[in-house]
Amino acid sequence: MNINTVEMHTGGEPLRIITDGFPKPDGKTILQKRRFVKEKLDNFRKLLMHEPRGHYDMYGALLVEPDIKDADIAALFIHNEGYSTMCGHAVIALGRYAIDYGHVTPTEPETKVNIECPCGLVRALVEYKNGKSGSVRFQSVPAFVFATDVELNVQGHGKVKVDISYGGAFYAFISADKLGLDLWKTPINQIKDAATMVTNAVKNEVQLEHPDDNDLAFIYGTIVTDGKDEYSDEPTANICVFADAQVDRSPTGSGVTARTALQYHKRHISLNKSRVFVNARIGSKFSAKPVRQTKCGSYDAVIIEVSGHAFYTGKSAFTFEEDDPLKGGFLLK
Numbered sequence: 001m002n003i004n005t006v007e008m009h010t011g012g013e014p015l016r017i018i019t020d021g022f023p024k025p026d027g028k029t030i031l032q033k034r035r036f037v038k039e040k041l042d043n044f045r046k047l048l049m050h051e052p053r054g055h056y057d058m059y060g061a062l063l064v065e066p067d068i069k070d071a072d073i074a075a076l077f078i079h080n081e082g083y084s085t086m087c088g089h090a091v092i093a094l095g096r097y098a099i100d101y102g103h104v105t106p107t108e109p110e111t112k113v114n115i116e117c118p119c120g121l122v123r124a125l126v127e128y129k130n131g132k133s134g135s136v137r138f139q140s141v142p143a144f145v146f147a148t149d150v151e152l153n154v155q156g157h158g159k160v161k162v163d164i165s166y167g168g169a170f171y172a173f174i175s176a177d178k179l180g181l182d183l184w185k186t187p188i189n190q191i192k193d194a195a196t197m198v199t200n201a202v203k204n205e206v207q208l209e210h211p212d213d214n215d216l217a218f219i220y221g222t223i224v225t226d227g228k229d230e231y232s233d234e235p236t237a238n239i240c241v242f243a244d245a246q247v248d249r250s251p252t253g254s255g256v257t258a259r260t261a262l263q264y265h266k267r268h269i270s271l272n273k274s275r276v277f278v279n280a281r282i283g284s285k286f287s288a289k290p291v292r293q294t295k296c297g298s299y300d301a302v303i304i305e306v307s308g309h310a311f312y313t314g315k316s317a318f319t320f321e322e323d324d325p326l327k328g329g330f331l332l333k
């Protein structure tokens, strides 16, 4: 058995695009396909995300058949623990990939690439000049604030308040100082542990819901911020800890979507005003702006546009030997 991939990164966050060799999932809709892979093919995720072929913080996209008429490609998102519903850094990479690998015919100066994600259809525009794809901007699914000032009992931190917002996935938001952390100086493992305690508290104490599908209603991660949510021309920093204590090397596209929706809700930013978001440790940047108000069920929602740039890092042809005692992969925690 061989599995071939195209390797990219967006702001330092890896993306392993699985192009062939992965079994075709059953299911009509993308959420049915996501459920099928999660329940019946999860061993393949571990092969490709875990060691020795991957690592604790690996991230991947499995290309599947689209089921939305306007979609050019469709992808499931995989990581160290399972399957996310949205991945902005992956959308930025897949925008380039779709053009460069012939899924979409390029047009200058920008090419439309519609990407079906588990959360819905994400519309990307890929810069294309002189025969080369470049930066990508995408408009995500409706983003909305689920709740603000939610008081939680967080292990090791007592009572803390978080905001919870949806940007294709649900995130808890808290500024680093509220956890006694310094976004730039605190050892990353301490930030990771604290953020994970916040995520666990949300899991234990908050019943999330999403108007479209219950499969979307789970807390994906916690984003620790610099607290600078009032609009400024200066970048604002954050660190996203998601899945099983995985740390995003990018500013987190779905997280920036949710954070911008939160800033818009709090009147810290207005429509078509762009803000720069930076990963506090890597320095990689995305920009984001609210573009129009909408609804998501009964929630007041907003469409957010996120921009960034992805790069190719290689191709892989993975092989597997039946008598390999570690052929299933492993994670060192």
Ligand SMILES: O=C(O)[C@H]1NCC[C@@H]1O
Binding pocket: 013, 059, 084, 086, 087, 088, 089, 090, 240, 242, 248, 250, 251, 252, 253, 254, 255
């Ligand atoms: O950029 C994003 O949205 C993704 N990066 C890793 C965690 C999220 O899925």
